[in-house]
Amino acid sequence: MPFHKFIATPLLALPRPAKRLVVVAIDLVLSLLSVWVAFYLRVDQTGLPQAQQKYVYLLAPLLAFPLFVRFGLYRAIFRYTGMAALFTTAKAVGVYAVLFFTALLVLKWDGVPRSLGLIQPLIFLLLVGGSRAIARYWLAGGSRKARHAQGRLLIYGAGDAGVQTAYALGLAHQFVLLGFIDDDKAKAGRSINGVDVIAPDEVADAVERMGVTDILLAMPSLDRARRNEIVAMLRGLHVHVRSLPGMGDLASGRVTVQDFQELDVEDLLGRPPVPPDSTLLAKNLAHKVVLVTGAGGSIGSELCRQIIQEKPRQLVLVEHNEFGLYSIHRELEGLCTEHALRVELVPLLASVGNFGRLKEICHLYRPATVYHAAAYKHVPLVESNPSEGVLNNVFGTLNMARAAMESEVAHFVLVSTDKAVRPTNVMGATKRMAELVLQALSASGSVVFHLPDGSLSPEVRNRTLFSMVRFGNVLGSSGSVVPLFRKQLRDGGPLTVTHAEVTRYFMTIPEAAQLVLQAGAMARGGDVFLLDMGQPVKIMDLARRMVELSGMTVCDEDHPGGDIEIRITGLRPGEKLYEELLISDNPEGTAHARIMKAHEDFLPWPQLAPVLVEMRHAAIQSDQETMRSILLQLVHGYSPESLRASTTEKANGAAPQRHTPCTSAQLNILE
Incomplete structure (x- = not known):
């Protein structure tokens, strides 16, 4: 077992009160150590405290412990300690520094320089902050887990949401974060926590150069038109494009690849949704x-x-x-x-x-x-x-x-x-x-x-x-092609399209x-x-878009080595190319x-009612010929494939199915 796991595993197995006692003990030791280092730096003293110097060794832990409790430092989980927790630590040590320096000024102990009240808190802050950072890195497994990451990631959006996502991903170790992308030209060329920010026009080069596998959209406030432009730009890069999980998932400190969402159906739609009144x-x-x-x-x-x-x-x-x-x-x-x-x-x-x-x-x-x-x-x-x-x-x-x-x-x-x-x-x-x-x-x-x-x-x-x-x-409904295509993508394909030219609103x-x-x-x-x-959307184009935004390529005649095949299955019964x-x-x-x-033509009720009586009777009797005849009579433009088949049968000498129309007196329209 690696040494870091040999130590970390028993510590992580301890009950929470025991873990807190360990942290308190470490802080008390660090408070004493910081006093010793301060004396060494100020008066070059390495031995035991002399005369009233011992009171400084008592004062440091007596001040630090209640202040750290008051600021909630012992409620934090070291593995998930971030900038907010370090900032709270700095505030606690800042209050400690004021009280510590004031005590030295008022009490004027022999052999204790007043400048010790400035040096010791600084050393204490470095030791406490460093202990938290080391614990987070060590207990979470350090950079060793990066080698087992599931992908190489760029985050599109260097704002608060993107930075928070990057921090959460650093804890999860499921991706290697390679950079941020941001539309703000002032951010391009700069870095955030050591991670470079690149401009949108540099993305294609960065993807190829760094071997990017995933791009995460972290722009919750971006308008739909610009979001659609970004999605269209990323389509040809052969990377898996997904969107930001909910902020509640991020705040939990545990974001996994399962939390990442596939692109919204609005992103696949390619146009802004109609705003409601x-x-x-x-x-x-x-x-x-x-x-x-x-x-x-x-x-x-x-x-x-x-x-x-x-x-x-x-x-x-x-x-x-x-x-x-x-x-x-x-x-x-x-x-x-x-x-x-x-x-x-x-x-x-x-x-x-x-x-x-x-x-x-x-x-x-x-x-x-x-x-x-x-x-x-x-x-x-x-x-x-x-x-x-x-x-x-x-x-x-x-x-x-x-x-x-x-x-x-x-x-x-x-x-x-x-x-x-x-x-x-x-x-x-x-x-x-x-x-x-x-x-x-x-x-x-x-x-x-x-x-x-x-x-x-x-x-x-x-x-x-x-x-x-x-x-x-309706995109995303139970009968929509989008859930079907997503399932087929998860299964490795092929995506099934009924006809290369089939088009839908x-x-x-x-x-x-x-x-x-x-x-x-x-x-x-x-x-x-x-x-x-x-404009209506070609189902074939939608299928290609979903394949490309999943980070894969379409396997076709031009690209026989592609990842996912799009297979033409033929029009289904009753399906037409255009709606x-x-x-x-x-x-x-x-x-x-x-x-x-x-403004659509219709039949007045007195004329429609008798036909409905006949139609209901035909439906109850499963008289398909009569139902088809009535639909052909009343529904403008109705042109079923079965009619063409029936016409062919009649031309070949087949006898048509007979039916006897019923009157409204013979059958009720409604149950």
Whole structure:
């Protein structure tokens, strides 16, 4: 066993009171040693104290011990002693010096020069400070651990966050810190604790020259535009780019590589997130009862997190997945406690397919605003289960809308998707059908629904403002490519992309939730809102960006020796190359600079209702031909691959599947 471990291991194993006694004993010895050294330097005395000189040897420890206790020096952990602890030590010795010098002036002991009151405290400070520094270096294992570091690191940001990170990394010994990078030209060429600061234009050279493996972004206050520029600059350097852990992790004194976070989805997005309008956010939420369906999903849960920040009186969480409901309810309880929010949370298990349950909930809690996020959204799964997609996405929306109307809910907001525009898949077509249902209801002053026994309901007067919000793919959601790509990177690849040209609009989960909340506040009835999301992103480009920012290279024809392959798997059922946000080409601006309003054609309720009856019957009977026929009839631009296959079959002489349309008197629309 190495000598430093032979001594350090037993010391570290001692109970804390024993460790403190060891430190106190060392300090007392150092106080006596500093007096002896001071006498030696001042009067060249090396022997035992003479006459009244012995009182100085008593005074030093009697002053030092209570002062060190008062300043908390014995509460510090030597292995994690830093500049703050050394500064506290200096303050304690400074007070000690004043009292020690004053005592020598007043008492005037024989054989004790007054200048001893200046020399001894300086020596004492050097001895005590040095003992702490040596203990930290020795007990933590010294520079020997640097050889076992997991990477060679540059920290981008030489401010407080970067310096604190560097100190924490020095304790963890998981990286060799090679330098800081900073945009401030005044800092370039200087050093911080012996570590050089370089300018951004020198980074590429430094990476190659020093063998840098990792770059950590330590700029918590930097604006998003500059952060995106930095990330773009670092992409081609073949280093692993990560972001700073939370300041709480740093303050703990134990930062490990696991604490470092992969880049935010905002960094991968390549554009600044859309800023929220606080007035619009609070308009339909503050001091009101709010209901969210699909509360345990990616979008629904983020809606809930943001809604409670606006301090509603009550938040009703509707979710059919038990674990999802448990998880979001527990998380929201924690947020309410953390931020002292007095919001009553009501977790309710319910399916949007059960109208009776939804009606009961709405009549009991009387929500002022409903956010309908419950839906099946996974394109291939819904394509393989079209009946369930229709029943959940179309008729689940209709069930919730009817319950809201009968309870006189003021605002109803549907979470929709860009896949509802000229869809090539069942999921997108059913979401457009859900939009058509709400548009038709919104345009009707009153509505008659079909009851389970085949009779008609009393006329329901419409006092609810319905609106729909379309947005693109959500980065970081359960169905997003980002978590998939990250898992594939951890597994060593390959990254799977369905087509080299597949392109999508992207936004973050918080953006999507904020859009839903703000758009609902601007609704006038029947509105279809969408976000100006800038330029769409190629999935292939996103995959390459994630590989490069992970410090690896893409393996392709030009670089056969690369680290990670990007494999083309072929378009999935119902997937198309490009997504759109508009059916028509006449968007209208709104009060929010980045939110637009579409004008989409729809079918009036008296004409839509009989078709819905037929569609529900087809879904219950799993009559895919009828469902496809209705979707083709009502959803503008719907062009499923299965239609082309069916056309081919007919051309080859295959007999089409027959169905008998049912009337509204034969089947109720809603359960």
